[in-house]
Amino acid sequence: MQIREKIDILRKHMKENNLKAYIIPSSDAHQSEYVAEYWKSRQWTSGFTGSAGTLVITLDYAGLWTDGRYFIQAERQLEGSEIKLFKMAQPKVPTYTEWLCNSLSKGDTVGIDGRVFSISSFEDMEKQLNKKGIELKVVGDLIDTIWKDRPSIPKEKIFDHLVKYAGKSRKDKLDDIRKNMKINEAEYYVLSSLDDIAWLFNIRGNDVPNNPVVTSYALIALDYAYIFIDKDKVPESMVKELAIDSIEFKDYNSIDSILKDLKSTTIMLDPDKTNVWLYKSIDTSVKIVRELNLTTKLKAVKNEIEIHNLNKCQQKDGVAMVKFIKWLKDEVTNGKITEISATEKLESFRKEQEFFIEPSFDTIAAYKENAAMMHYKANENSNAELKPEGFFLVDSGGQYLDGTTDITRTIVLGKLTEKEKEDFTLVLKSHIGLAKAVFLEGATGSNIDILARRPLWERGIDYKCGTGHGVGFLLNVHEGPQRFSQVPNTIKLEPGMIITNEPGIYREGEHGIRTENTLLVKEKETTEFGTFMEFKTISFCPIDLEGIKASMLTLEEKQWLNEYHKEVYQKLSPYLNDEEKHWLKQQTREI
């Protein structure tokens, strides 16, 4: 079916429902960032395949809102359709709600599927639209009847994530949650976000590619808990195992009827993570306590066993990366390597590592100008052949039983221009600026973000995305609530949090450069002025010395790089053969 045809049928349904606009975001019923195929209505309707974007259809207009990671990609994918691209967070570009406020009239109605909007986003939007006399209405999923060959909701089995990896039992985690429920005088807790549920119950699954989560809701009472899930997915052993801690599996679709039956009680939930359809099923006699999910902050701060495991996991991941880069540099002059074949080779090196499960996200393997698209994914048409010149950007990671990784290296394949070298060195200066940061207890990612951007901003350069994100533990590679970004954020960086450091320079049609490691927050010192924190870089892989214009680095920056490379060699060389060791020694030499 053509895009045009899909939109035409949708408009017919809109008219039947008396809607002047219909909004299709990229979310699922659990406010996930990456979703199972079943939930990809926005992609199916618009043709835009990026992970984030919102499609707004009115009776005579269609717009797609997406963020800086996807501007170039969206422009290409929307070409030829009637859908106009709105570049989010750029000066003078309205949000889609602002756009609706300006484009519709008093008395008009906007429709949504209540499952794919959080309570907060629904209420924010409703408030703005109501100001203009426009109604926001939960009308259900209008795409469902149009999308004939829609994939089904996943059916993969779940498994027990053992305490020797997770570091804390589900019982202990539930105890923490219940303690906090009592402080808030709440009798129930509704949890909808998949990674929070997986973390809390130490369960993992395979419902979403790269994200080992389980499609489910959870209801936690003070002395029992329910997990709402397709019961076919649960092995009998797990039913018994979880019953020990009074955890019972219920049918996925029974959550709203069970919620409806709760009367005159108090329920805690996270309005950013609970969908508005579920919310509207709660009885009006119930008092709602709205809080950031307790699990969100608890799981962000990694425990000692997790940190210990992560260290091993990052070492293995670094070994795979080093073998890959050596192979690539050796072979690029000989044979026909493409973005896709390189991706496969890298995955094969990760597969050799103990406890590896799957990539933690779709590898971004982008040669030359393809890398200017921040979240490029090679396909058969775009798949570039690598030559011994220019940059090859590889952003990849792995899901292991003992952790999740996310690392980017921009690899020099041969001759570089002066501008390419300057940009590579600037990105390194940005990366080091953040890696070396020292900050007072209480500082947030938006306080610190500028330490990465500063060397670029001084030269009139910026990257249109955050500088880093939290990472799950055998969970989502993007995990909140901490984040490096200019956008105000009130989450304090706490010891035990991990967060990526990934500044970049993206020049459309020319090249893209990013250098990404993962940082662990740790205490540095306590003085009369307070407690100060610093980062420990926990990704281990050489940063390509061939890209660096050494004269642009300060003495301190060179020191940082030399010390980092020394540690890379120490951590990885025990797992390499003599030839690889020799090569790594060269790659990590002092400058």
Place this chain on the structure above:
Amino acid sequence: MQIREKIDILRKHMKENNLKAYIIPSSDAHQSEYVAEYWKSRQWTSGFTGSAGTLVITLDYAGLWTDGRYFIQAERQLEGSEIKLFKMAQPKVPTYTEWLCNSLSKGDTVGIDGRVFSISSFEDMEKQLNKKGIELKVVGDLIDTIWKDRPSIPKEKIFDHLVKYAGKSRKDKLDDIRKNMKINEAEYYVLSSLDDIAWLFNIRGNDVPNNPVVTSYALIALDYAYIFIDKDKVPESMVKELAIDSIEFKDYNSIDSILKDLKSTTIMLDPDKTNVWLYKSIDTSVKIVRELNLTTKLKAVKNEIEIHNLNKCQQKDGVAMVKFIKWLKDEVTNGKITEISATEKLESFRKEQEFFIEPSFDTIAAYKENAAMMHYKANENSNAELKPEGFFLVDSGGQYLDGTTDITRTIVLGKLTEKEKEDFTLVLKSHIGLAKAVFLEGATGSNIDILARRPLWERGIDYKCGTGHGVGFLLNVHEGPQRFSQVPNTIKLEPGMIITNEPGIYREGEHGIRTENTLLVKEKETTEFGTFMEFKTISFCPIDLEGIKASMLTLEEKQWLNEYHKEVYQKLSPYLNDEEKHWLKQQTREI
């Protein structure tokens, strides 16, 4: 009357009103930072004279909450009283609302004077207290009957701030406001904050020392406006002048009755700047549009004439500072100079300058360890005698018809210890780090603040306050909404905004160092990546070279200092005699 006695009587009144707690903030009915004597209930009751602090009295406890500027001062002033000090924003210190939630019981009532709490602070507090079953009640001013010799509300005459200084007529400013009211479909605008009213109507007065504002409320309709004011303060000429633009003066106390008469209409107001007593007088048929006061952002961005005037004003202020520092360095070895006499001398130099009206705040003139108290004000007991050794910190400013200034210099009077020199140089590094900042359009003061703190944090040092604040134009020396601070802030720094740059190091019992200039935000360049901003330093006065350990400065930092000093000499020398010129040449020599 002793503190104890005042609190005892207050507790009697609290019992009569069935209150378990009563809160006395430092505000007036207009949410001013600096208030007329009439409004200083918190100071009168507690003995703590700082400009910011909240006193909470329960039937058996008394606590005072204040911020980092006042920790040392408050400790001293509360000594011997029953009042306990709570250091705001320090780890594990509860806010006073959190403290009340934990200390009171379900069913208890907390009382306040509705005039001295904004709608926002009332509602925030009410929400938190209600969660615990505690009521928050507007009970009026319980201090009034206890405070027998309370000063009266000020009676000073107002004057017209001419367009040649203000740069924009009251008619043009009202047009801007009304345009925005129409966009918001509002028929009325209630304005309560004194500096907003003074700015909008181009009026100034003398009601609050150092703040040339006028005690008043304003109501702006689409075709007329009222200023609620003690009519005795208004010269006949001003009545006529403002009548031209349909602006009428009404009695100060008639605001609530006039508001009560407005029915079934739409009123805009700023919930942070409007008191809850006034709010409760608005009829329930009225729709309220809550927005940051339009005037707040409009007046923060200085117009071209204001910037032109400011440049002259800052030059004059620099001349006064230079004459003062020269005098001080010449005389400190000869005669008996004290903190107070030095303050008077500095004021006498400012008085020589054209258009000078009064200091823009109480001068902080603090010798040696006195300067560790950030907002120290010398009194007869503390008044230290200056000797030819150590640091003398002077933070001062002036109100001129052509602008408001705020500048701090830490002056070397003689021999320094190594630690003093290191701290002085660190503060300079901080100052330069911020002064040299380049940032993308959209960045806020909390994104940028770390550029000042970084050199200190790396050495385990911090200052317990923001790094800088906006400055009014012949208005309050602290003016919002922009601010350099770690606290999240969503106000983008825009060309034309001015903001201070004042990092410092404060070591209790040892010394205090601060170097403060005012910065103007301006555009630097527009590239393919966006529009970038930079600061132009617009305060002109040498930074004491005797305090600097040059080896601690980078080449770039030395360059900044040399260029700044060159400009200081160029701007100020035309207004100095030969001896002063010669001295300034020395003080601004290259390093």
